[in-house]
Amino acid sequence: MRAIVHAGALAAGSARMLRAAAGLERRGHAVLWHGAAATRETAGNGRAAHGGGGAGADTARGPLRADVVIGSSRSPLRTAWLGWKAGAHCMVLALEAERVRRWGPIERLACHSLYTAALAEPAERDALRAHSGGLELERIGLWSDEPPPPEPDPAHPDTEWLERACERAIARHRGRAPRPAVFLDRDGTLVVERGYLSDPDDIELLPGVAQSLRRLQAAGYPVVVVSNQSGVGRGLFPESRVHDAMARLRMGLRARGVELEAVYFCPHRPDAGCACRKPGIALLERAADDLQLALRRSAMVGDKLLDVQTGHHAGALGLLVRTGYGRSEEQQIGGEANGPKPDAVCDDLPAAVEWILERGEAGEA
Numbered sequence: 001m002r003a004i005v006h007a008g009a010l011a012a013g014s015a016r017m018l019r020a021a022a023g024l025e026r027r028g029h030a031v032l033w034h035g036a037a038a039t040r041e042t043a044g045n046g047r048a049a050h051g052g053g054g055a056g057a058d059t060a061r062g063p064l065r066a067d068v069v070i071g072s073s074r075s076p077l078r079t080a081w082l083g084w085k086a087g088a089h090c091m092v093l094a095l096e097a098e099r100v101r102r103w104g105p106i107e108r109l110a111c112h113s114l115y116t117a118a119l120a121e122p123a124e125r126d127a128l129r130a131h132s133g134g135l136e137l138e139r140i141g142l143w144s145d146e147p148p149p150p151e152p153d154p155a156h157p158d159t160e161w162l163e164r165a166c167e168r169a170i171a172r173h174r175g176r177a178p179r180p181a182v183f184l185d186r187d188g189t190l191v192v193e194r195g196y197l198s199d200p201d202d203i204e205l206l207p208g209v210a211q212s213l214r215r216l217q218a219a220g221y222p223v224v225v226v227s228n229q230s231g232v233g234r235g236l237f238p239e240s241r242v243h244d245a246m247a248r249l250r251m252g253l254r255a256r257g258v259e260l261e262a263v264y265f266c267p268h269r270p271d272a273g274c275a276c277r278k279p280g281i282a283l284l285e286r287a288a289d290d291l292q293l294a295l296r297r298s299a300m301v302g303d304k305l306l307d308v309q310t311g312h313h314a315g316a317l318g319l320l321v322r323t324g325y326g327r328s329e330e331q332q333i334g335g336e337a338n339g340p341k342p343d344a345v346c347d348d349l350p351a352a353v354e355w356i357l358e359r360g361e362a363g364e365a
């Protein structure tokens with residue numbers, strides 16, 4: 001996702017949102033800062049992509065474009081203006097109940113000019129229920145009870161909350177009809193299998209991956225990564241390392257013209273009994289809710305039979321690729337009477353994408 005942060009508005013009253021936005025940047029999203037000086041002091045790792053020139057500035061690479069603009073309830077009109085200039089259709093605001101109570105028609109109009117969502121302190125919930133400034137209550141999320149991080153942290157709940165708020169707003173603005181998606185395993189499917197990969201420098205795209213993802217995007221399929229990362233639960237590396245590696249993947253794909261719709265991963269050990277580890281489908285269900293996806297018309301592609309099972313458990317197609325562990329997994333097909341049987345076994349991701357596109361809309365009606 002591409003986001004503009006109205007840092008000037010946030011520096012005065014919402015360092016929490018500012019740090020969460022910097023966390024988004026650490027997660028590999030394209031974050032552009034308006035008000036560079038304030039950002040550098042407050043967020044820690046901010047950078048102004050356009051020298052503080054502001055949204056809408058023409059650059060050698062063309063006018064600035066963004067999907068979402070991030071600001072605060074202190075100046076929604078100026079934040080919305082930044083969004084309009086950049087072609088953003090969505091706005092996410094840090095709300096302060098006292099500010100919202102004093103909003104007039106201009107501020108309310110600014111919020112209605114874009115699809116606006118918001119985040120607020122848990123202690124302000126009741127006050128915002130009484131005076132929401134015209135915002136639908138279901139669009140107002142609450143920060144977690146955890147204190148904000150002392151510096152930008154991609155693994156902190158605030159970063160997660162903001163990422164989800166932005167992605168949900170973007171998906172809802174697109175329309176109400178659920179869309180079919182392609183869910184992709186990461187290791188051994190998109191990138192070379194390394195065994196508990198945690199070093200971003202080890203992220204290496206498999207041949208043809210970027211081109212095949214561009215084809216999926218051009219055909220209208222949102223591309224969503226769903227990954228088991230039990231190395232976190234096993235204590236091999238902290239969760240922040242997964243975010244760093246995912247950020248490298250996001251940025252590498254963006255440089256090749258691919259924007260991942262979202263990234264989800266399970267950090268738990270296999271014996272933790274969680275619902276999010278594949279072949280559990282909690283992450284697919286979360287993605288379906290966040291991004292308005294139609295699971296039964298979607299497909300899951302991976303290099304393990306548990307990826308195939310995940311797809312089938314969700315009512316979607318399940319495809320196995322022969323990269324990563326795929327060849328040895330293929331030997332196990334049919335070994336158990338009720339074992340997973342892929343809808344297709346393909347040499348690699350480009351071949352799987354070809355199969356999906358030829359078939360048309362995936363899954364059952």
Ligand SMILES: [Mg+2]
Binds near residue numbers: 185186187189324
């Ligand atoms: Mg894999």
